[in-house]
Amino acid sequence: MHKKTLSDWSLDFCIYLVLLLCGLATLLPLANILSKAVSDESSVVSGKVGIFPVGFQLETMKYVVSSSQFLHSIGISLLITVVGTVLAILVTAITAYPLSKRHLPGISFIMLLFIFTMMFNGGIIPNYLLMKQLHLINSLWSLMLPALISVFNMLVIKSYYESLPEALEESAKMDGARNFTILFRIILPLSVPVIATIALFYAVYFWNDYFHPMLYINDAGLKPLQLYLRDIVLNADSSNALNKSTDDLMNTSPEGVRSATVIASIIPMLLVYPYLQKHFVKGVLIGSVKG
């Protein structure tokens, strides 16, 4: 290693500065909305709130978090996310296994069937009509069933299976193990990092999906969190409803309530994110280096 020269110092300075700015640019909007959520009404309305709160209060947050509709939609989202992710991981991890055995007759063709759907699909309207025919409109299954297998996720798991040493399976076969046993006792336990990553991807998908609920769910009692958020945060006419419902709260503004709702719905993600982060970085590295 050679000694640090002046050009090294200036290079380091530039790199650290650029990355620091990237980090700040990411945090700034979040800091702004957090401040609005915990600042008092007059400061929010007069536009005084920047990155730091002005006139700190937690009333708005308390109001939002205890709202029964908010809690209900969080419950719906949790249900979809947990059930959807568990089922999706099961189906995806199981399907990927036979597809990693390219030498079996017919497997290449079945593989092609899966890959074709990555490039071509029926589109919004035919999908909507199908849901209607299956009587899945206003059913939470309409949000889960079609998403149980993402071909991209399946390919990542498949390429991970292929990277496992073949000798493992051969020795298990010598001991008389059948394919089922090999998959559940040997392959799956060895695939925990990649499966955890893919589970995270599915969970994020189910948690964040607003598009399909918007298409398939009209029943107010079945609205997941993102749809509830959309009503509150994006629909201009919702501000009237907000005004009415917040009459009893002297210290809140519609803007404050909106900000607090956004913050309250980010919190569950923020709580799990740090634990998941090390997993997905590792998992993505494994998946992409291979794939």
Add this chain to the structure above:
Amino acid sequence: MSVTLTELERKKAHAKPKTRGSGRWKLILTNYDLYLLLVPGLLVLFLFKYAPMYGIIIAFQDFNIFDGFAGSKWVGLDQFEKLVHSEEFYQVFVNTLLISVYKIVLLFPIPIIIALFLNEVRKAFFKKTIQTIIFLPHFLSWVIISGLFINILSPSGGLVNNMIQWFGGTPISFFLDNQFFRSVVVFTAGWKESGWNAIIFIAAIAGIEQEQYEAASIDGAGRIRQMLHITLPGILPTIILILILRMGYLLEAGTEQILTMYNSVVYQSGDVIGTFVYRQGLGQQDYSFSTAVGLFNSLVGFILIVAGNELSKKLIKRSIW
């Protein structure tokens, strides 16, 4: 001699497992449980991916929901003729291409630069912190991000307009102005995904052999030279692959994103094929026309992706499938 022959044959059997006739059936029968494992996946595939493709036939009909697929009138290519002559569709098509091309030209290099720079950082704590922060927006939904930026770009008390006013300018309604709406779409997409998209390049850099850097450093190459002559060429195949993939999705300019951001005032600049299909189909109940637009979209997308894959096979000997 005979020993080597049997050895050869055994090797052949291993290397070329595509057995014919009875051997093929034996392979299927002894592995029937593997085929059973495919059942749930194939069920989902046929029911929710292939069955809707049957619904595409309504693009060739004047579909009426009460008459169904069988009862609706066949109109041949009428819907497509309507599409070609529709000025609204022309505008939507141009919007789609513009937003998509802006996104590629302006946003594609950012993750590469982030990955290159992160690779130069030796302080593990700083590196980890920055990564944690810039990956985060990827995990937030478009509804939340739209809410965030509607707030920040608001003409009454939004952070950005406060700054504009502080410098003596007049506030801008970013979400209601056809001049600015596309910029908002491109910028917010960059904010959400730039950090996350760097991860694939970070992975590619991790795959470069360390000896190359040692050799270069002995030859007296500085860090900028190493970055430009080792790291960058090292991840070039990945860059090309991702770029080609991105080109394949040229007509997907961000439907889910724009649906949370736009309103009738900015249809002129922000309506893209996906949002147009949604509006015409489910808003106006014009199922057939909207399916025709969707089919056009899928077909062009399909051609782009297949062409991209062939290109990638030729250029870098790597393909997506």
